[in-house]
Amino acid sequence: MKDQLLQDGKAVGDRMSRVDGRLKVTGGAKYSAEYELPGLVHGALVGSTVAKGRITSIDTKAAERAPGVLAVITHLNSPKVPGFAAKSNPDEPPAIGQPLRVFYDERIYFNDQPIAIVVADTLERARHAAGLVKAQYAAEAHQTNFEANKSKGFLPTQARRNPKSAQNDYTRGQADGYQSAPVKLEAEYWHESEMHHPMELQSIIAHWEAADRLTVYDKVQAVKGTQRAFAKDWGLPEQNVKVIATFVGGAFGNGLHNWPHETAAIIAAKVTGKPVKLMLTREQMFTMVGYRPKTWQRIAMGATKDGKLVGISHDSVGQTSTYEEFTESTVQQTRMMYAAPNVTTRYRILGLDVSTPIWMRGPGEATGAFALESAIDEMAHLIGMDPLEFRLRNHTDTDPEKNRPWSTKYLKECFQAGAERIGWNKRQMKPGSLREGDWLIGYGMGVGTFGANRGAAKARAALLADGTVLLQSATTDIGPGTGTAMVQIASDALGLPTDKIRFELGNSLFPQAPSQGGSSTVNTVGSAVNDACLALKKKLQELGGASFANVQPEQLTLADGQLGLKANGGPRLSFADLRKANNGQDVEVTVESKPSGDARQNYSMYSFSVHFAEVRVHTMTGEVRVTKMVSCADAGTIVNQKTAGSQMSGGAIGGIGMALTEGAVIDDRYGRYVTRDLASYHVPVHADAPPVEVFFVNKPDLLVDPLGTKGIGEIAIIGVAPAITNAIFNATGKRLRELPVTPDKVLLA
Amino acid sequence: MENEKPQPAPDCPGHNEARRTFLKQSSLLTALALAPGAVVRAAAAELDEKVAAAFEQVPLKLDVNGVKHKLSVEPRTTLLDLLREQLHLTGTKKGCDYGQCGACTVHVDGKRVNSCLTLAVMQDGRKITTIEGLANGDKLHPMQEAFIKHDGFQCGYCTPGQIMSAVACIREGHANSEGEIKEYMSGNICRCGAYPNIVAAIQEVRSGGQKV
Numbered sequence A: 001m002k003d004q005l006l007q008d009g010k011a012v013g014d015r016m017s018r019v020d021g022r023l024k025v026t027g028g029a030k031y032s033a034e035y036e037l038p039g040l041v042h043g044a045l046v047g048s049t050v051a052k053g054r055i056t057s058i059d060t061k062a063a064e065r066a067p068g069v070l071a072v073i074t075h076l077n078s079p080k081v082p083g084f085a086a087k088s089n090p091d092e093p094p095a096i097g098q099p100l101r102v103f104y105d106e107r108i109y110f111n112d113q114p115i116a117i118v119v120a121d122t123l124e125r126a127r128h129a130a131g132l133v134k135a136q137y138a139a140e141a142h143q144t145n146f147e148a149n150k151s152k153g154f155l156p157t158q159a160r161r162n163p164k165s166a167q168n169d170y171t172r173g174q175a176d177g178y179q180s181a182p183v184k185l186e187a188e189y190w191h192e193s194e195m196h197h198p199m200e201l202q203s204i205i206a207h208w209e210a211a212d213r214l215t216v217y218d219k220v221q222a223v224k225g226t227q228r229a230f231a232k233d234w235g236l237p238e239q240n241v242k243v244i245a246t247f248v249g250g251a252f253g254n255g256l257h258n259w260p261h262e263t264a265a266i267i268a269a270k271v272t273g274k275p276v277k278l279m280l281t282r283e284q285m286f287t288m289v290g291y292r293p294k295t296w297q298r299i300a301m302g303a304t305k306d307g308k309l310v311g312i313s314h315d316s317v318g319q320t321s322t323y324e325e326f327t328e329s330t331v332q333q334t335r336m337m338y339a340a341p342n343v344t345t346r347y348r349i350l351g352l353d354v355s356t357p358i359w360m361r362g363p364g365e366a367t368g369a370f371a372l373e374s375a376i377d378e379m380a381h382l383i384g385m386d387p388l389e390f391r392l393r394n395h396t397d398t399d400p401e402k403n404r405p406w407s408t409k410y411l412k413e414c415f416q417a418g419a420e421r422i423g424w425n426k427r428q429m430k431p432g433s434l435r436e437g438d439w440l441i442g443y444g445m446g447v448g449t450f451g452a453n454r455g456a457a458k459a460r461a462a463l464l465a466d467g468t469v470l471l472q473s474a475t476t477d478i479g480p481g482t483g484t485a486m487v488q489i490a491s492d493a494l495g496l497p498t499d500k501i502r503f504e505l506g507n508s509l510f511p512q513a514p515s516q517g518g519s520s521t522v523n524t525v526g527s528a529v530n531d532a533c534l535a536l537k538k539k540l541q542e543l544g545g546a547s548f549a550n551v552q553p554e555q556l557t558l559a560d561g562q563l564g565l566k567a568n569g570g571p572r573l574s575f576a577d578l579r580k581a582n583n584g585q586d587v588e589v590t591v592e593s594k595p596s597g598d599a600r601q602n603y604s605m606y607s608f609s610v611h612f613a614e615v616r617v618h619t620m621t622g623e624v625r626v627t628k629m630v631s632c633a634d635a636g637t638i639v640n641q642k643t644a645g646s647q648m649s650g651g652a653i654g655g656i657g658m659a660l661t662e663g664a665v666i667d668d669r670y671g672r673y674v675t676r677d678l679a680s681y682h683v684p685v686h687a688d689a690p691p692v693e694v695f696f697v698n699k700p701d702l703l704v705d706p707l708g709t710k711g712i713g714e715i716a717i718i719g720v721a722p723a724i725t726n727a728i729f730n731a732t733g734k735r736l737r738e739l740p741v742t743p744d745k746v747l748l749a
Numbered sequence B: 001m002e003n004e005k006p007q008p009a010p011d012c013p014g015h016n017e018a019r020r021t022f023l024k025q026s027s028l029l030t031a032l033a034l035a036p037g038a039v040v041r042a043a044a045a046e047l048d049e050k051v052a053a054a055f056e057q058v059p060l061k062l063d064v065n066g067v068k069h070k071l072s073v074e075p076r077t078t079l080l081d082l083l084r085e086q087l088h089l090t091g092t093k094k095g096c097d098y099g100q101c102g103a104c105t106v107h108v109d110g111k112r113v114n115s116c117l118t119l120a121v122m123q124d125g126r127k128i129t130t131i132e133g134l135a136n137g138d139k140l141h142p143m144q145e146a147f148i149k150h151d152g153f154q155c156g157y158c159t160p161g162q163i164m165s166a167v168a169c170i171r172e173g174h175a176n177s178e179g180e181i182k183e184y185m186s187g188n189i190c191r192c193g194a195y196p197n198i199v200a201a202i203q204e205v206r207s208g209g210q211k212v
């Protein structure tokens, strides 16, 4: 039978529906807490109630007596985790810190730190017994107040040790050269800590299949990284640790680190000899799995009256914990986004008695873009220029930081497409000019950028007996549609219809792939899949013998159940015959793929985005409604317009939360979050989400990878928050420099 | 500053204790009425937790996706945990456990309910439909088809709840405009932000006029 799909051209670029869509709409997709294992029992964590100090006693008797309880584990009776061995010199903190060692000793580093895990035969019994554990503490004075401690921010150790680290201070031209400009502004920007809050609560099932063999079903973004981390912790060979993350119910970065609850479950499984399931509560998602850190920023900017930037200085202090130095690229884009001759950046971190942050979608850059893109808008207003025009005047066609060309940059195309779609011509230069009844209307924009990264990955491709191709790589899919994109890439590489290709991920048994993070999965794993498919074709060609000897692999296709030429005529060989030539075995290859050549030394590689927002601000209540968003991206080749569009608009909606509603607030008297559920910490809901129009330039960047992709996940949110706050300014004349912009702030501004 | 005085927990779980005491007392009363003296003596002694546990099973009849179940559950078990942990119907998701996210939405006698907010024992004799029971065999429900077509999800974790809620939203007559859909779907959070696509899917099913 003739294969249909190929007649229509390429699979890449098609609006193909997700390969796992059916599983997701029927409840068939299994997330980490949803595996049935014989003898499975349940864990529940107990958290500390002080933010700093020591546990002086812990009473577990009542919990142990409670029905169904199998074990109550604390630092007093926990088996020692070999990798937790004490530091050689306890007085000197290690360079970048050490992840919290759960149940290691009596020290408390943050409020709600796990101090015990209760294991019982049912979830209800585990949870009830966890409430019976009573601890007493020698509390010490804690510091969770960012504002009060801001001056204690310090240069990250990695920067102090390595002069080449990007976290070091940076100057081009004159230090603080903005000061010489005729028009100057200085402004401070704040945002509260923001929580990832994926809908799936962080969950793990830990199972010791033998004394030296561990399997975890875990909500992570890196199965191989997790495998290595737990192998090291437990002194096991890597292959003795298996990590499964077939479906991940969102993560946005909080699956990029291994957290105390994971090891708590592994310890509990060791003690009880049974598989232990542990699902965090929504409160625990505030304290145990990272967040976008609260950050202070200051931008000082100088420009000429005709709109040329003279200089930008960008200072930032970001929150971290006392036991790990978390850093992110908050100030980096200020160095490369605009053609300013004088740029200075200084990045500091501040250790407080809180849990460690972790990268959250558009890490650092989303924070930095809020300050930079707000300040650009403020400067445009000061000199009386349209902020789009101001950006164009300071546009740069080479990277001013590294002094080299961009691999590709189509930001101007994004500006134009976005301005048309939002109706930028409706925007009035004078704030507060557009009004409908009690609503003021405004328009704003914000630019985003993120490195177009590509790493090394392996993929396996196998032609199976049923004529389908199976691909495997140990990447994960937290939602973008990785499997779908990989099938499309493979379809083009093989000349095989997409319904004859399967891509498997989320299993540490598969060939090495990095974490799903930093917008790099398609660049990295997609390239490996592409290479594996080409290698498979080459192997089939060899098996095909003499008749295929003089054919280029690119001319070959696997359509219609046979190896043949794309052009009509020529040799053909059925899959069955090829298998026969392979001694009846599956024909398979595993290849590693990584960036080659010196393109990465000679070019600067970035994705770019611009977001436009239309807002309405209520004059009496201060309520802000985002009524329309347009998000435009220069992200290289778009593999799937449908899923990429979803990723883009999903990022814009996440950005609405960042701008208007999301802020995790600590009561500094106790060092404990007062926002502790989804009723006190507000993520956007249906009613908050406007239509989001998405535009992709869709031009390949073949210097980044052979597919021409650059990455979407981060730029989808970077620049959204300032687009909204700039629109609020345009609507009201009020400049809001503290996120989230809740109605009270609008009214009081 | 070192403070050696033990600190009381600011959020000490007092309500749990009150509940336990109540259960113990009530099971003790039942025990006095029904049980032999040994049990009563055991209950009076420190073994009361275990005894209370023995009395904490309540019979329950449920029809779940057309399958009749005769169960015995603890009164504190939520419908959500019963479905996920005991019946292994994990299509219904837990996103908060507090009625704040909608991931756990199921139909009880055809109406949408947050299954984390209702105790299983309160549903005795009722008909429960979960995401696993929505399709007709291999043939997907029109809402499931529309979610696939419009890409009404990314990670897929909120999806079962969104779909169950979307079907109910149309049945209730609350899907007459984009604005109305958004209002009546706002109990279902999607952190991936698939909202516009979800609304498009609902609008298509609504205007398609198929029976939902």
Ligand code: FES
Pocket: B093, B094, B095, B096, B097, B098, B099, B100, B101, B102, B103, B104, B105, B114, B115, B116, B117
């Ligand atoms: S789990 Fe029931 S509403 Fe969130």
Ligand code: FES
Pocket: A199, A249, A250, A479, B152, B153, B154, B155, B156, B157, B158, B159, B189, B190, B191, B192, B193, B194
């Ligand atoms: S699809 Fe991920 S939360 Fe909705």
